[in-house]
Amino acid sequence: MKAIWLLACKDWRLLLRDRGALFSMLFFPLLYASFFGLIFSGGGSGDRAISLVLVDEDSSKASRAFVADLQAHKSLRISEAGLEEARDLVRLGKRQAWLRLPPGYGEAGDRLFFGDPPRAELGVDPSRKAEAGMLEGLLQMIAAQRFNQVFSGGEDSRQILAKTRDWLREDNGGQVPSFLRHLDQFYGTLDSLYESQEEQGLSAEADSLQATESGFGGFQPIVLERQEVVVRRQGPTSSFAVSFPQGIVWALIGCAASFGLSLISERRKGTLDRLRLAAVRERDLLASRTLACMGVMLGVCLLLFGFAVLVFGLRPSSWPLLFTASLASSWCFTGIMLSFSAFGKSEQAASGIGWGLLSLLAMLGGGMIPLIFMPGWMRSLSMISPVRWVVVSLEGALWRNFAPGEMLPALLVLFGSGILFFLLGLYTSRRSA
Amino acid sequence: MNNESPLLQVDQLSFSYGDLRALEGVRFELHPGEVLGLLGPNGAGKTTLVHCCTGRLKPAAGQVRHRQGDPANPAVRRSMGVAPQGGALYDGLSAREQVELFAGLQGLRGREKDAAAREALAFVGLQEKADKRAETLSGGMRQRLNLAMAVVHKPPLLFLDEPTVGVDAQSRNALLDGIEALRRKGHGILYTTHYMPEAERLCDRVGIIDRGRLLELDSVPALLEAHGGDPLVIQETEGREIRHSSADPLLTLDELRRQGAQGRFRVEYPGLEQVFLRCTGHEIQEEA
Ligand SMILES: Nc1ncnc2c1ncn2[C@@H]1O[C@H](COP(=O)(O)OP(=O)(O)OP(=O)(O)O)[C@@H](O)[C@H]1O
Numbered sequence A: 001m002k003a004i005w006l007l008a009c010k011d012w013r014l015l016l017r018d019r020g021a022l023f024s025m026l027f028f029p030l031l032y033a034s035f036f037g038l039i040f041s042g043g044g045s046g047d048r049a050i051s052l053v054l055v056d057e058d059s060s061k062a063s064r065a066f067v068a069d070l071q072a073h074k075s076l077r078i079s080e081a082g083l084e085e086a087r088d089l090v091r092l093g094k095r096q097a098w099l100r101l102p103p104g105y106g107e108a109g110d111r112l113f114f115g116d117p118p119r120a121e122l123g124v125d126p127s128r129k130a131e132a133g134m135l136e137g138l139l140q141m142i143a144a145q146r147f148n149q150v151f152s153g154g155e156d157s158r159q160i161l162a163k164t165r166d167w168l169r170e171d172n173g174g175q176v177p178s179f180l181r182h183l184d185q186f187y188g189t190l191d192s193l194y195e196s197q198e199e200q201g202l203s204a205e206a207d208s209l210q211a212t213e214s215g216f217g218g219f220q221p222i223v224l225e226r227q228e229v230v231v232r233r234q235g236p237t238s239s240f241a242v243s244f245p246q247g248i249v250w251a252l253i254g255c256a257a258s259f260g261l262s263l264i265s266e267r268r269k270g271t272l273d274r275l276r277l278a279a280v281r282e283r284d285l286l287a288s289r290t291l292a293c294m295g296v297m298l299g300v301c302l303l304l305f306g307f308a309v310l311v312f313g314l315r316p317s318s319w320p321l322l323f324t325a326s327l328a329s330s331w332c333f334t335g336i337m338l339s340f341s342a343f344g345k346s347e348q349a350a351s352g353i354g355w356g357l358l359s360l361l362a363m364l365g366g367g368m369i370p371l372i373f374m375p376g377w378m379r380s381l382s383m384i385s386p387v388r389w390v391v392v393s394l395e396g397a398l399w400r401n402f403a404p405g406e407m408l409p410a411l412l413v414l415f416g417s418g419i420l421f422f423l424l425g426l427y428t429s430r431r432s433a
Numbered sequence B: 001m002n003n004e005s006p007l008l009q010v011d012q013l014s015f016s017y018g019d020l021r022a023l024e025g026v027r028f029e030l031h032p033g034e035v036l037g038l039l040g041p042n043g044a045g046k047t048t049l050v051h052c053c054t055g056r057l058k059p060a061a062g063q064v065r066h067r068q069g070d071p072a073n074p075a076v077r078r079s080m081g082v083a084p085q086g087g088a089l090y091d092g093l094s095a096r097e098q099v100e101l102f103a104g105l106q107g108l109r110g111r112e113k114d115a116a117a118r119e120a121l122a123f124v125g126l127q128e129k130a131d132k133r134a135e136t137l138s139g140g141m142r143q144r145l146n147l148a149m150a151v152v153h154k155p156p157l158l159f160l161d162e163p164t165v166g167v168d169a170q171s172r173n174a175l176l177d178g179i180e181a182l183r184r185k186g187h188g189i190l191y192t193t194h195y196m197p198e199a200e201r202l203c204d205r206v207g208i209i210d211r212g213r214l215l216e217l218d219s220v221p222a223l224l225e226a227h228g229g230d231p232l233v234i235q236e237t238e239g240r241e242i243r244h245s246s247a248d249p250l251l252t253l254d255e256l257r258r259q260g261a262q263g264r265f266r267v268e269y270p271g272l273e274q275v276f277l278r279c280t281g282h283e284i285q286e287e288a
């Protein structure tokens, strides 16, 4: 066990000191993915506003005012549509969320403290978890501002207050309990307060924000009912969601080639035999290779995706699936590495044949032309290349929104072909030994 | 010569690379505290013999046994150290890193490992170069590092395949001193070379190997006695050399003087070179 670890550390150390290898497995893929991602991004990445489709089924004065407030906010990009259309827009990833103001929204708002608060339905793209929280906060805040305006005067507010008083009376069947009389007095004071404010020419809006902060405690200005959104996307969330899986393909090829070549060089220079003579068991040699290679591949995948997330704002729809897909891809390419290293006796021979074959696999599998741009026949042909399954599984976790069950075929293909390549590599190197 | 059981027994060993018979019927034993030299020209089969002894190559016929058992078994390999011909180093690792790697693979841990690595580097005089990568070391230094990697775990049985090729005279002497020290501590060493003086100085017994056959195996004095032949009295006159073979060169010199022979005279005593010539029928081709 210790030997496996020592040997893997040795491999990592050698790799870190090999500039050519670092370039081909890290910097080149990073450049490739960033470059193509930027080219196709169309420069739209600066827009950080949340796109929200409004479904105003109430069309009351209050709901229109709320819509106007939302439109005025710079963090929101608002459009309006019917419910079905709005749902589709979010499902297809064209908008991030929809908000439905159902009939009766405005009426509930007019009642103030009485009865249920106004309700609205919210559907958010599940891959936008971070934005979802922000959006809810924003909606609450804007709704609260509406409330403050009510308390800070104006003709509207007075009407709303009067209406509320009427409702209270009706609800009590014409009887006037003592607390309502107090309320009447309170309303009277409020009215004179408003009048004096207007005389002084104070703007109602000016201090509305401070009023929010001085707050209503646990009071909710609007109740948001979250609706489930099942996303069925047709296109990627951003150009980087396409270019980074391709970058990963090149990174995996770079890793497989670097490790394969170092294995060939160990065999040729005699260090491999030297390890055997130092009492290292065959299975430990194999295990250390596998560990070192898979570890590096997985690490490079995470580094590249981490970069994409931090720098280009890529949002995988599922991190656990992305990790699983990266793991399966690393396993598959570790097998490819073993086969690759069994190809040639010399580094040159292996470089020649191996790079050629790997590039062909990459080309077929969507490492150069993205799968979504491929004509149908080419896409069918790509099935034979493990690269395709790497791309599919990574895209599944990035933007295709695969459920675990949908991911399974790609994972199985990667895992199975990894085993096949592994055995092929073992068989070939045993035979030539 | 030694009552202890041998560290290595080779019996009727044969090996072929395809059609090429590289070893044929080789027999010998190696005892603790003994340096056994294998002397032979390029392509004689020295390296092939070492490979068969370390278990790297599987003999076509015959048997190789270490004291602990079959060298194909990794556990048995722990008690041997191998310095392969030409090095086999990791160019990207420093001298210390490689020595420590092999110490670790041989089961040494922690402080014990660090101490062993330091000792091995000092043994070959590479302390100052310990943190230099192997690719930046000179050829002779690489040879010395190769040796350090073989001895770091102090194995009872050592295989050194031409460990002094390319090493300068001073370092070579230091290395030979080191190897003699190992012998005194009871290590058994199989040592291949084509340098006669080295074999004469270092080896308790020398095997003459040519075209895959171990032709002779004995101590240097015994080999000289059996195959060295008589000393030569050489007379240089008018640009010519006249060679007089003689069992008693002083007597021959006297006689030549009395006969009035002209020129300069010198006496050549037989060395391993003559032994080699007699045994193989051809001279060893020194590369140096
Ligand atoms: N891998 C191989 N495949 C085929 N033939 C080989 C191989 N290795 C060695 N030989 C042949 O076997 C014979 C013995 O080679 P070996 O390397 O054992 O010689 P050596 O005595 O070590 O020579 P040197 O002094 O040059 O190291 C040579 O004729 C050589 O050509």
Ligand SMILES: [Mg+2]
Pocket (backbone or CB within 6 Å): B046, B047, B048, B085, B161
């Ligand atoms: Mg040799």
